[in-house]
Amino acid sequence: MKPLFAAIDRTIELIVAAIFAGMVMVGSWQVFSRFVLNSTPSWSEEIQIFGHIWLVFLAIPIAYRRGAHITVEAIRNYLAGWMNKALDLINELLWIGFAVATAYYSYRVSLVTGNSVSPGLEIPMSYPYYGMILGSVYLLFVVIRRLAGELPPPDPDELPPELAAP
Amino acid sequence: MITFLLTSLLGVMLIGIPILLAIALIGFVGMAMLRDVVMPLFAQKMFAQLDSFTLLAMPYFILAGSIMTAGGISRQLVDFARALVGHFRAGLAHASIVGSMVMSGVSGSSTADASAIGSIIIPAMKQTGYKPGFAAALIATAGTMGAIIPPSMTMVVYGAIAQVSIGGLFLGGIIPGILIGLALMATVKLYTYHPKYPELRQVTARFDLCALWHSVRSAWSGLLAPLIIVGGILSGVFTATEAGAVACVYALIIGFIAKKITLKQIPNILVDAAITTSMVSGIIAVSGPMGWILSYLQFDAIVLNSVSTISSSPTMILFILAAVMILLGTFVDSLIVLLVFAPVAVSVTKTYGLDPFQVGLVMVICNQIGAVSPPTAPLLFITTSIAKCPIDQTNRHVWTFMLAETLVLMLVILIPGLSSWIPNYFLGR
Numbered sequence: 001m002k003p004l005f006a007a008i009d010r011t012i013e014l015i016v017a018a019i020f021a022g023m024v025m026v027g028s029w030q031v032f033s034r035f036v037l038n039s040t041p042s043w044s045e046e047i048q049i050f051g052h053i054w055l056v057f058l059a060i061p062i063a064y065r066r067g068a069h070i071t072v073e074a075i076r077n078y079l080a081g082w083m084n085k086a087l088d089l090i091n092e093l094l095w096i097g098f099a100v101a102t103a104y105y106s107y108r109v110s111l112v113t114g115n116s117v118s119p120g121l122e123i124p125m126s127y128p129y130y131g132m133i134l135g136s137v138y139l140l141f142v143v144i145r146r147l148a149g150e151l152p153p154p155d156p157d158e159l160p161p162e163l164a165a166p
Numbered sequence: 167m168i169t170f171l172l173t174s175l176l177g178v179m180l181i182g183i184p185i186l187l188a189i190a191l192i193g194f195v196g197m198a199m200l201r202d203v204v205m206p207l208f209a210q211k212m213f214a215q216l217d218s219f220t221l222l223a224m225p226y227f228i229l230a231g232s233i234m235t236a237g238g239i240s241r242q243l244v245d246f247a248r249a250l251v252g253h254f255r256a257g258l259a260h261a262s263i264v265g266s267m268v269m270s271g272v273s274g275s276s277t278a279d280a281s282a283i284g285s286i287i288i289p290a291m292k293q294t295g296y297k298p299g300f301a302a303a304l305i306a307t308a309g310t311m312g313a314i315i316p317p318s319m320t321m322v323v324y325g326a327i328a329q330v331s332i333g334g335l336f337l338g339g340i341i342p343g344i345l346i347g348l349a350l351m352a353t354v355k356l357y358t359y360h361p362k363y364p365e366l367r368q369v370t371a372r373f374d375l376c377a378l379w380h381s382v383r384s385a386w387s388g389l390l391a392p393l394i395i396v397g398g399i400l401s402g403v404f405t406a407t408e409a410g411a412v413a414c415v416y417a418l419i420i421g422f423i424a425k426k427i428t429l430k431q432i433p434n435i436l437v438d439a440a441i442t443t444s445m446v447s448g449i450i451a452v453s454g455p456m457g458w459i460l461s462y463l464q465f466d467a468i469v470l471n472s473v474s475t476i477s478s479s480p481t482m483i484l485f486i487l488a489a490v491m492i493l494l495g496t497f498v499d500s501l502i503v504l505l506v507f508a509p510v511a512v513s514v515t516k517t518y519g520l521d522p523f524q525v526g527l528v529m530v531i532c533n534q535i536g537a538v539s540p541p542t543a544p545l546l547f548i549t550t551s552i553a554k555c556p557i558d559q560t561n562r563h564v565w566t567f568m569l570a571e572t573l574v575l576m577l578v579i580l581i582p583g584l585s586s587w588i589p590n591y592f593l594g595r
Binding site: 013014016017020021023024027028030031035045048049052053055056057058059060062063066068069070071072073075076084087090091094095097098101102105106108109112128129132 | 179180181182183184185186187190191194205206207208209210212213216217218219221222225226229403404407408410411412414415432433436437439440441442443444445447448449451499501542544
C-alpha cells in the first residue's frame with residue numbers, strides 16, 4: 001500500500017503545482033493582452049479565482065501532512081503527557097469533522113449551483129466546489145492514515161523555508 | 167451569544183487546536199445554534215470568502231518571494247545594506263534594518279522577511295559580540311516592515327475583506343514603513359550610548375564606494391523589483407493582483423538568467439508557496455462562516471456603540487481601536503484579530519468619515535505590533551530560534567523597538583496625510 005499512498009501524495013502535490021503555475025501564466029497573460037493586444041479576456045479573472053479555491057483546499061491537507069498549520073503551543077508545554085495525547089486525538093477528530101462537513105456541504109451546494117453558469121468562463125458554478133470536495137476527501141484520507149499510524153509524524157525539514165525556523 | 171462564541175474561540179485556540187480548525191469550529195457551531203440557517207451555507211460562505219480577485223495578490227506575492235529567496239536574493243540585499251550603512255557605529259544593526267526595508271519591497275510577509283534576513287545577519291551579529299536577544303528582537307521588529315512596505319499580504323487580506331483598494335493600501339504603506347525603519351535606526355543609535363552595550367560602539371567596517379557599487383550590481387534585480395511593483399501600481403499600469411503575477415514571472419526570468427534556479431526546483435517551490443498560501447487563505451476561508459455569524463449578530467455595531475460612548479472624536483476612536491487591537495494581538499494570533507476587527511474598522515471609517523487608507527494602515531501596523539508582542543509573538547519565535555537564545559532575553563529587548571513602532575503608529579493616527587496622501591494623489595479617488 002505504501003508506494004500507492006506515496007504516489008497519491010505526489011500526484012496531489014503536482015496537481016497543486018500545476019494549478020499554481022497555470023494561475024500565474026493566466027495572470028500575466030491578462031496584463032500582456034491588455035497592453036499589447038488591447039483586449040482583456042473575460043475569463044481570465046474567474047479562472048484564477050477558481051484555481052485559487054482548488055489550490056487552497058488541495059494544499060490544506062499537504063500543509064496538515066507536513067505539520068504546517070498555525071497552532072498556539074504556549075500552554076501545551078505545561079500540560080502532562082496524557083493531556084497532550086488527548087488533545088492531539090481531539091485535534092485529529094476535529095480535522096475529520098472539518099473534512100466531512102466541508103465535503104458534504106460543498107456537495108450539497110454544488111447540486112444547487114450546478115444549474116447556474118459562471119459569467120466569465122460560462123462553466124457550471126459547481127466546478128469550484130468540486131475542488132473543495134476533492135480537497136476535503138483527500139484531507140480525510142490523510143488524517144485517517146495518521147490515526148492508523150501509517151503516516152509519519154510531521155517532519156520540520158519538509159516545511160517551506162520561511163516556516164521552518166520555529 | 168457573541169461573548170460565548172468569541173470566548174470559546176479564545177479557549178479552543180489556547181489549548182493548541184490549530185487556528186484554522188478553531189475558527190471553522192466556531193463558525194460551524196454558531197450556524198448550528200441559529201435555528202433558521204441551512205447548513206450548506208457553511209460551505210457557501212467559505213467559497214464566497216475566497217471568491218475575490220483582489221485576494222489573489224497574496225498567493226502571487228508569496229510565490230514571487232519564494233522564487234526570489236530560492237535565487238539567493240536575501241544575501242545580496244544584506245550585502246548591499248552592509249555596504250551602504252555598515253560603516254556606522256553598530257553598523258550591523260543598521261544594516262539589518264536597511265536590509266529588512268529593502269527585502270520588504272520584494273516580499274509581502276513579515277515572517278518571510280524576519281527569517282530570510284535573520285538567518286543571514288543574526289549569526290554575523292553574534293560573531294561581532296551583539297547580545298543574541300538584542301539581535302533577535304531587532305530583526306523581528308524590523309521584519310514587521312515586510313507587511314507595511316508594499317507589497318504586503320496583510321494588506322491584501324484587509325483590503326479584500328474591507329473592500330478597500332489594495333493598490334491604495336500598498337501606496338499608503340510607503341511613508342509609514344520608511345518611518346518605522348528610521349525610528350528603529352534612531353532606537354539603535356540611542357542604544358549606542360547605553361553603558362551596557364559597548365559592542366554597539368564599535369566601528370567594524372569602512373565605507374567603500376567600490377564595494378557599494380559591486381553590491382548594487384549583484385543585487386540590482388532585487389532592488390528593481392519594488393520599483394516595478396510600486397511603479398506599476400502608481401502609474402495605473404496594473405492592479406495589485408496583476409503586479410503579483412508580473413512579479414512571479416520577473417523573479418523566474420531573473421532566476422533563470424542568473425542561473426540561480428533550475429527547472430527541476432520549480433515544482434517544489436510551487437508546492438512550498440502553495441502550502442504557505444493554504445495556511446493563510448485557509449484561515450480566511452473558514453473565517454467566512456464566522457464573519458457571517460458575527461455580522462448577523464451585529465458585532466460591529468455593538469463594538470462601535472460601546473466605543474462611541476467613550477468619545478466622539480475620530481482620532482480618539484482610532485486610538486481606542488488601535489489599543490484594543492494591540493492588546494488582543496498580544497494574546498491571540500494577530501491575523502485573527504485583524505479578521506474579526508476588519509468589519510468594525512469599515513463601520514468606523516464610514517461613521518466618522520475617515521480615510522479608508524489611513525484606517526487600513528492603522529489596522530495593519532497594529533496587527534504587526536501584535537505579532538512582536540510577547541507572549542504569543544510568531545516573529546519573536548522565529549528570530550529567537552535563529553539566534554539560539556532563551557526567549558525571555560528577546561522579550562527583554564523587544565519593548566524598546568515596539569515603543570519606536572508604536573510612536574510611528576501614533577503619528578499615522580494623528581497625521582492622516584502620512585498614509586493617505588500618496589494613494590489619493592496618484593489613484594485620484
